[in-house]
Amino acid sequence: MGDEDWEAEIIKPHMSSYVPVFEKDRYSSGANGDTFNRTPASSSEMDDGPSRRDHFMRSGFASGRSMGNRGFSNNKFEEGDSSDFWRESNNDCEDNQTRSRGFSKRGGYQDGNDSEASGSSRRGGRGSFRGCRGGFGLGSPNSEYEQDEGTQRTGGLFGSRRPALSGAGNGDTYQSRSGSGSGRGGYKGLNEEVVTGSGKNSWKSEAEGGESGDTQGPKVTYIPPPPPEDEDSIFAHYQTGINFDKYDTILVEVSGHDAPPAILNFEEANLCQTLNNNIAKAGYTKLTPVQKYSIPIILAGRDLMACAQTGSGKTAAFLLPILAHMMRDGITASRFKELQEPECIIVAPTRELINQIYLEARKFSFGTCVRAVVIYGGTQLGHSIRQIVQGCNILCATPGRLMDIIGKEKIGLRQVKYLVLDEADRMLDMGFGPEMKKLISCPGMPSKEQRQTLMFSATFPEEIQRLAGEFLKSNYLFVAVGQVGGACRDVQQTILQVGQYSKREKLVEILRNIGDERTMVFVETKKKADFIATFLCQEKISTTSIHGDREQREREQALGDFRCGKCPVLVATSVAARGLDIENVQHVINFDLPSTIDEYVHRIGRTGRCGNTGQAISFFDPDSDNHLAQPLVKVLSDAQQDVPAWLEEIAFSTYVPGFSGSSARGNVFASVDTRKNYQGKSTLNTAGFSSSQAPNPVDDESWD
Numbered sequence: 001m002g003d004e005d006w007e008a009e010i011i012k013p014h015m016s017s018y019v020p021v022f023e024k025d026r027y028s029s030g031a032n033g034d035t036f037n038r039t040p041a042s043s044s045e046m047d048d049g050p051s052r053r054d055h056f057m058r059s060g061f062a063s064g065r066s067m068g069n070r071g072f073s074n075n076k077f078e079e080g081d082s083s084d085f086w087r088e089s090n091n092d093c094e095d096n097q098t099r100s101r102g103f104s105k106r107g108g109y110q111d112g113n114d115s116e117a118s119g120s121s122r123r124g125g126r127g128s129f130r131g132c133r134g135g136f137g138l139g140s141p142n143s144e145y146e147q148d149e150g151t152q153r154t155g156g157l158f159g160s161r162r163p164a165l166s167g168a169g170n171g172d173t174y175q176s177r178s179g180s181g182s183g184r185g186g187y188k189g190l191n192e193e194v195v196t197g198s199g200k201n202s203w204k205s206e207a208e209g210g211e212s213g214d215t216q217g218p219k220v221t222y223i224p225p226p227p228p229e230d231e232d233s234i235f236a237h238y239q240t241g242i243n244f245d246k247y248d249t250i251l252v253e254v255s256g257h258d259a260p261p262a263i264l265n266f267e268e269a270n271l272c273q274t275l276n277n278n279i280a281k282a283g284y285t286k287l288t289p290v291q292k293y294s295i296p297i298i299l300a301g302r303d304l305m306a307c308a309q310t311g312s313g314k315t316a317a318f319l320l321p322i323l324a325h326m327m328r329d330g331i332t333a334s335r336f337k338e339l340q341e342p343e344c345i346i347v348a349p350t351r352e353l354i355n356q357i358y359l360e361a362r363k364f365s366f367g368t369c370v371r372a373v374v375i376y377g378g379t380q381l382g383h384s385i386r387q388i389v390q391g392c393n394i395l396c397a398t399p400g401r402l403m404d405i406i407g408k409e410k411i412g413l414r415q416v417k418y419l420v421l422d423e424a425d426r427m428l429d430m431g432f433g434p435e436m437k438k439l440i441s442c443p444g445m446p447s448k449e450q451r452q453t454l455m456f457s458a459t460f461p462e463e464i465q466r467l468a469g470e471f472l473k474s475n476y477l478f479v480a481v482g483q484v485g486g487a488c489r490d491v492q493q494t495i496l497q498v499g500q501y502s503k504r505e506k507l508v509e510i511l512r513n514i515g516d517e518r519t520m521v522f523v524e525t526k527k528k529a530d531f532i533a534t535f536l537c538q539e540k541i542s543t544t545s546i547h548g549d550r551e552q553r554e555r556e557q558a559l560g561d562f563r564c565g566k567c568p569v570l571v572a573t574s575v576a577a578r579g580l581d582i583e584n585v586q587h588v589i590n591f592d593l594p595s596t597i598d599e600y601v602h603r604i605g606r607t608g609r610c611g612n613t614g615q616a617i618s619f620f621d622p623d624s625d626n627h628l629a630q631p632l633v634k635v636l637s638d639a640q641q642d643v644p645a646w647l648e649e650i651a652f653s654t655y656v657p658g659f660s661g662s663s664a665r666g667n668v669f670a671s672v673d674t675r676k677n678y679q680g681k682s683t684l685n686t687a688g689f690s691s692s693q694a695p696n697p698v699d700d701e702s703w704d
């Protein structure tokens with residue numbers, strides 16, 4: 001087979017309406033494309049008990065989302081030209097969740113076309129851990145994450161990238177992709193595409209991981225640089241923090257029948273010598289709680305849904321026992337074949353995250369004959385195929401690219417023994433759920449009885465847990481480390497009341513105080529990411545950005561620059577909210593709060609990892625964020641953080657009658673295994689919403 005076959009990416013006719021470029025020349029930042037997904041506002045209800053305040057403080061909170069009635073467009077956020085920018089940007093939500101409630105929470109939205117990730121499509125990107133790649137390439141027009149290649153092809157690699165602005169004092173350059181055009185940083189909207197294929201809000205954004213070949217435009221030709229092969233690089237790791245030992249005090253609950261006992265140390269896992277060597281070289285001396293429980297469960301061949309706080313070692317919790325099984329089963333060395341049949345498939349929602357997982361798999365399988373391969377969108381399809389045909393035991397993939405490759409008959413599924421969904425709640429939501437269902441229905445894919453299915457996340461809404469049943473054997477085990485959906489306690493959380501008009505000033509003030517410490521700044525939309533990054537560069541703060549409208553090579557460059565400290569500030573959309581494991585991220589700033597509390601938990605989890613401490617500061621705009629007040633109060637109090645009185649007031653005042661959830665506040669666990677609910681128990685989901693108020697699985701605006 002020649003390269004030309006490999007590169008015969010699917011080109012689908014839908015999608016590609018061009019979103020007009022507005023105001024492109026009026027801003028000094030680079031910008032990009034926008035895809036859009038309109039999401040209707042949704043509301044929620046709460047009980048009105050006799051003692052409302054007491055009720056909500058003790059009983060978890062209903063979701064009281066308030067519908068802010070002002071949108072950027074209705075308010076002169078910026079003077080002069082900037083107001084136009086903001087008008088634009090409010091339709092440019094990056095992520096599904098962001099979008100979902102983003103739209104509902106801000107009035108004045110247009111039916112724009114500029115969200116990055118849609119409710120029904122989440123494919124997010126993530127930062128990469130020493131590497132990068134990612135992407136999806138599914139064919140589903142609903143999946144924005146998937147679109148990846150489409151967007152990139154449209155404008156990306158073919159002549160669009162240019163420095164938009166020369167940044168801060170140290171010579172950093174903030175580059176905004178997309179556009180083309182003038183090199184002086186005009187705000188460009190190239191690559192803006194709207195997918196019209198599926199009717200409702202269907203747009204896809206390359207960014208989030210969509211790779212698929214289903215878009216028009218130039219092919220994606222990006223071939224990511226190979227990761228370093230030397231042992232030092234493979235085993236490079238950062239130190240566990242002062243709170244690593246405190247993990248031992250976190251309570252763990254395992255539900256389901258006949259759970260094997262936890263192990264206390266690596267020796268008890270009885271892994272082979274090569275694995276033990278690799279564990280030692282990785283600097284692991286002690287198991288984290290999720291590893292103590294998950295490793296024996298997986299070794300016992302059980303299906304598992306595991307929920308543990310951000311940064312607590314979930315990746316090794318599934319990789320190590322899978323590798324141990326493979327070694328025990330005497331796996332034969334993979335060799336060149338046109339059709340590869342991996343024993344393990346790992347999927348994750350974003351390119352950078354799947355690459356990070358791949359690097360971990362490569363690390364732990366070092367010196368064995370197990371070959372791990374990663375494929376993701378935003379990269380040349382032929383490159384993915386070339387990686388695969390050389391041999392593949394563990395395939396790490398974003399969903400779109402995986403389905404493309406399966407469609408090209410480069411991957412057979414008959415030998416799959418392990419199917420892992422990382423960020424499983426995201427993988428099963430409206431964005432990826434359909435693709436995951438397609439995957440398990442693919443010809444050759446062993447039934448759930450014949451394979452081992454493993455799901456991991458820091459958040460697991462009840463509704464998603466229920467959907468997961470389709471993928472898992474009925475006797476699966478559920479491991480909850482601490483509170484399901486709870487924030488990492490090593491992150492000091494601060495919520496500041498900051499109105500839209502004051503946010504930039506406040507941001508600069510905080511960043512100047514922070515100095516050179518690595519900081520991730522989350523914003524709601526892709527355009528705003530560019531805008532804020534450019535603004536910070538103008539303020540002489542070295543900044544880069546990652547979001548779904550940036551080309552894959554730019555995303556990887558941005559993460560590289562952030563990781564090495566060249567740009568200590570990374571402005572990101574929700575594409576970077578989950579999974580990114582970057583050393584020394586000391587601060588997370590939510591310039592815009594996300595639309596959901598789960599997203600908040602993931603975002604702030606980019607700091608305070610592996611026993612290290614971190615700080616998260618969030619700007620709470622009462623005009624748009626009131627819907628988060630109650631779940632925020634709950635997350636803060638559960639994590640033993642100070643809760644500002646004003647936030648409690650807002651939470652109380654937005655308390656919605658009708659809420660009847662049981663208390664989670666005083667409990668060690670919030671929602672745990674939803675199967676308990678089937679037995680008549682009332683529990684709360686990760687946001688502390690009662691199930692009746694939780695996102696409706698069929699309403700993509702409400703997902704996540």
Ligand SMILES: Nc1ncnc2c1ncn2[C@@H]1O[C@H](COP(=O)(O)OP(=O)(O)OP(=O)(O)O)[C@@H](O)[C@H]1O
Nearest residue numbers: 284286287288310311312313314315458579581610
């Ligand atoms: N037992 C251990 N000892 C030392 N370091 C560990 C151990 N387990 C994991 N780590 C390190 O902790 C960091 C976080 O791990 P990982 O990325 O797997 O967290 P996670 O739980 O998947 O987080 P998230 O929910 O954000 O995806 C990684 O750098 C990993 O190498």
